[in-house]
Amino acid sequence: xxxxxxxxxxxxxxxxxxxxxxxxxxRELLLSLRRKSELVNxxxxxxxxxxxxxxxxxxxxxxxxxxAPGVLWVAALLATLLSMDSLFRSDFDDGSxxxxxxxxxxxxxxxxxxxxxxxxxxxxxLTLVAPLIAVxxxxxxxxxxxxxxxxxxxxxTLSLVGAIGAALTVGxxxxxxxxxxxxxxxxIPVLIFGTGAVQAAVTGLxxxxxxxxxxxxxxxxxxxxxxAIGAALRISVSG
Amino acid sequence: xxxxxxxxxxxxxxxxxxxxxDDLSFEIRSGEIVQVEGANGSGKTTLLRILSGLSRNxxxxxxxxxxxxxxxxxxxxxxxxxFGHQPGxxxxxxxxxxxxxxxxxxxxxxxxxxxxALQQVGLEGFEDVACHMLSAGQQRRVSLARLYLNDAxxxxxxxxxxxxxxxGVAAQEALIARHVAAGGSVVLTTHQDLQGVEALRRINxxxxxxx
Amino acid sequence: MADRKASxxxxxxxxxxxxxxxxxxxxxxxxxxxxxxIAALILLLGGTVWALAFAPADYQQGNSFRIIYLHVPSxxxxxxxxxxxxxxxAIGLIWKMKVADMVAKxxxxxxAAMAVLALLxxxxxxxxxxxxxxxxxxxxxxxxxxxxxxxxxxxLNAAIExxxxxAQASAVLxxxxxxxxxxxxxxxxxxxxxxxxxxxKLTEKPAMPVEMWLPLLxxxxxxxxxxxxxxxLRLRNEILRRxxxxxxxxxxxxxx
Numbered sequence: 210x211x212x213x214x215x216x217x218x219x220x221x222x223x224x225x226x227x228x229x230x231x232x233x234x235x236r237e238l239l240l241s242l243r244r245k246s247e248l249v250n251x252x253x254x255x256x257x258x259x260x261x262x263x264x265x266x267x268x269x270x271x272x273x274x275x276x277a278p279g280v281l282w283v284a285a286l287l288a289t290l291l292s293m294d295s296l297f298r299s300d301f302d303d304g305s306x307x308x309x310x311x312x313x314x315x316x317x318x319x320x321x322x323x324x325x326x327x328x329x330x331x332x333x334x335l336t337l338v339a340p341l342i343a344v345x346x347x348x349x350x351x352x353x354x355x356x357x358x359x360x361x362x363x364x365x366t367l368s369l370v371g372a373i374g375a376a377l378t379v380g381x382x383x384x385x386x387x388x389x390x391x392x393x394x395x396x397i398p399v400l401i402f403g404t405g406a407v408q409a410a411v412t413g414l415x416x417x418x419x420x421x422x423x424x425x426x427x428x429x430x431x432x433x434x435x436x437a438i439g440a441a442l443r444i445s446v447s448g
Numbered sequence: 449x450x451x452x453x454x455x456x457x458x459x460x461x462x463x464x465x466x467x468x469x470d471d472l473s474f475e476i477r478s479g480e481i482v483q484v485e486g487a488n489g490s491g492k493t494t495l496l497r498i499l500s501g502l503s504r505n506x507x508x509x510x511x512x513x514x515x516x517x518x519x520x521x522x523x524x525x526x527x528x529x530x531f532g533h534q535p536g537x538x539x540x541x542x543x544x545x546x547x548x549x550x551x552x553x554x555x556x557x558x559x560x561x562x563x564x565a566l567q568q569v570g571l572e573g574f575e576d577v578a579c580h581m582l583s584a585g586q587q588r589r590v591s592l593a594r595l596y597l598n599d600a601x602x603x604x605x606x607x608x609x610x611x612x613x614x615x616g617v618a619a620q621e622a623l624i625a626r627h628v629a630a631g632g633s634v635v636l637t638t639h640q641d642l643q644g645v646e647a648l649r650r651i652n653x654x655x656x657x658x659x
Numbered sequence: 660m661a662d663r664k665a666s667x668x669x670x671x672x673x674x675x676x677x678x679x680x681x682x683x684x685x686x687x688x689x690x691x692x693x694x695x696x697i698a699a700l701i702l703l704l705g706g707t708v709w710a711l712a713f714a715p716a717d718y719q720q721g722n723s724f725r726i727i728y729l730h731v732p733s734x735x736x737x738x739x740x741x742x743x744x745x746x747x748x749a750i751g752l753i754w755k756m757k758v759a760d761m762v763a764k765x766x767x768x769x770x771a772a773m774a775v776l777a778l779l780x781x782x783x784x785x786x787x788x789x790x791x792x793x794x795x796x797x798x799x800x801x802x803x804x805x806x807x808x809x810x811x812x813x814x815l816n817a818a819i820e821x822x823x824x825x826a827q828a829s830a831v832l833x834x835x836x837x838x839x840x841x842x843x844x845x846x847x848x849x850x851x852x853x854x855x856x857x858x859x860k861l862t863e864k865p866a867m868p869v870e871m872w873l874p875l876l877x878x879x880x881x882x883x884x885x886x887x888x889x890x891x892l893r894l895r896n897e898i899l900r901r902x903x904x905x906x907x908x909x910x911x912x913x914x915x
Contacts (some may be wrong), residue, residue: 232552236541243540243578304534307502312553313525373835377828381818390814391832394807395839398846405853426842433838440752441831447504448824463821505823 226318233319237326240299247295251288251331252338258284259342270347277346278356278407285335285360286367286396290389292331293371296323297379297442306379310446316439321431324372324438325365332364348411355410359403362423369427369434370395376441380448399426451514452477453602453633454499459508461494468494469653472508478601478631481624483638486653492637493533493606495653499635500530500604526556529598531605535591539580543571543590546579550594557597565596570616585611595623603627605636679756681898682907688891695887702881709874728875730780732882733773734798737805738840740770740886744812745837748830760826761901763833764816765893769886771809777802797851801844808836822901 241248262280263273300306309319339360340353348356374392381387406419452475459472468491476482484492497503499510501517501524510517512524537546543566551557566575569589579587588611595603603624609617617640624634642648678684710728744766751759781799782792793799812829819825902908 229552232549236545236549239545240538240540299538302534303538304532304536305538307530307532307534308536308550308553310502311500311525311528311530313522314553314555373831377815377832378818380824387814387818390807391811394804394811394843395835397804398839398842401846401850405850429842437831437835441828443504444824444827444831446502447827448819448821505821 226315229314230318230322233322234326237323238329241326241330248330251292252334254291255284255288255335255338256342258287259345262346274347274349277343277348278352278404278411280346281339281343281348281356282359282363282400282403282407285332285339285364286400288335289331289364289367290371290392290396292327293368293375293388293392294378294385296327296372296375298375301379301445306442306446310443316442317435320372320435320438320442324368324435327372328365328368332360332368336360336364348407351413352407352411355407355416358416358420359406359423362420362427363399363403366399366423366427366430367396369430369438370399373434373437373441376438376445378445379442380445399423402426452511453513454635455511455514456499457509457511459495459498459506459510461491461498461506463491463494463505474651476602476633476635478633479628480649481628481634481636482649482651483636483642484651484653485637490653492653496530496604496606496635496637497532500528501525502530502532526554527601529594529600529603531591531594531603531608533606535587537579537587537590539587540578542576542578543582543593544575546590547593547597550597554598561597562593565593566590568596568619569593585613588612589616592620595620595627599632601632603632603634603636605634605638607638608636609638609640679754679758681758681761681902682905684758685895685898688895692888692891692895695884695891699881699884699888702877702884706874706877706881710878724784726780726784728878730777730784731875732879733776733780734802735879736882736886737770737773737777737802739883740766740773741805741808741833741840742837744770745830745833748826748833751826752830757901758898760823760830761894761897762890763830764826765890765897767809767813767816767829769889769893771806771813773886774802774806774809778806795851795854797848800851801847804843804847805840808840812836 259280262276266276267273297306300309310316312319336357339356343353343356371388371392373395374388377391378387402419402422406416406423409416409419454476456475457473460470461468472495474482484495486492494503498506501521512520512527517524537543538549541549544562547562547565548559551559551562563575566572569592571586571589571593574582574586579590582590592608592612595608608620612620621642624636628634706728710725744763747759747763747766750756751763778799781796781802785794785796785799786792812833815832816825816829819828899908899912
């Protein structure tokens, strides 16, 4: 074995950041898919929340059609929020998070991969299923593209911001409701522009502005959120 | 090369209103084994977590190869192997998959050595078994396999011999001795009586805690 | 290889590092407290009397608009306090300053109280003007969301046991909130124009005569002084509590 006391002058060059990202993404998806039973939970929750409104308020088609954009978005938002707690918890509990924080590789990349994997299994699925559920709320057909596009652009931001809350509370034993308190105010802009997009689609107005705003929020989130998430993870593990 | 690898100056840490250690200073040089001793709850794990950079709740200075730790964090992480209280092993992944991920996190490691590492901890034949189907001792051995993969100069080991049988303990002691002979350093806590290991320095935390 | 200490970097003025000492902070707030208390008392009393009795009545709203002399200062303070909280949190994070953490922790309840005051006075204003106790106006809604942000920071601080970790986590959250505040404001304003065809705004009209905005200014400054008093009182308590094992605190408490 080589003498280990001197400063290592030559180190094997890092594999590319892209390689790390793909490895992290694969690992997350593999872990989630091996726990198949939990995959459908956000979806079922989404369906149930939507069902509450006709039951709790009124099943009248004209009335529901008016509520539809808001209700669908709020349900998607809550479904995403509920699944955030588990994002880092298992890694925190078995010590994998510690090893991740001790890696010389940039945390930013791995965090982004984790959030992307989470979105693929919650937000993306909700986006694809939303039109079917929107039919139950009598959302007009013209609103469907607006619904899908706004969810497609908005739910990744929800995952990113929710991950900040998850990272801040991962050290606590009961993170559940606290994450909602921390994150819901931050979700409001996405909610406003998302429902705005759906409304615009329903009334035949152009969607471009709303989608651009949602895209801008996503860009901001994708660049800044991983920094906050990394800082929050280090703080949670430190304490 | 005689400079200290890791140098700790006037370390102060308190938790739950209790001072764990105060004005603690020591150095770790290459080729040294340092055992941190103390009663349960005296802060051994906390000290190890501070040394590895996981915990930042302390006052005092820590230097790696002469530079403040905060300035050389990335290099420090390249040269550190931390074996913590929890195995850091995902139950849903196989032993091989866990170690592959470890190699992704530490790019200087060679994934081709994974099979041999698993063999040396006695898990040959269990490489593609999901870890939740292994016993607790076997899961810890998956984590210990990292010691055979990672040649990092500094090893910080928190209770590495827990749930390992006598033969395994002897093998680990030999491994530690080899590592130190090649110039590496080891900081560890253990309840075991270390027999095969020479040149042992001890730091006793019970004598360190402030009033 | 020379060992470089972290404190070798001294590119900030000396008073900045002095601020880091809880004891020095305690002493200086002790001296500032009476000054600010008197200023707050005079300005608030004087301002209130001026606002209620001597400022002219609004031609449209009559006397009910006088509530803005409480509403506007509290709204301004609620926002300023959040910025101070985030700034103090950032300083505590970057420079690991205990005093900065204590300032941030002391700010949160005061700011939240200001936000509640702004919401209540806004509601009181709304009643004679709109006929209802609440209206989803852009500014009131933004203030409500700001209140939620305060509650989030306070809840997170309370949930984490370790003081240091709690302060760091709250600081990160406060900073995330700070970045979001302009985004939230913009989105709520946009949402409001879409849904509220109202032409009448709750904000004071930009061209306010001197007789109206002068007492308002007095009230705003008075509120700032009051905020300083409240903050310093909380800060002093927090310093005593956190440093209770230090020698100077024991001497101080024993001498009383």
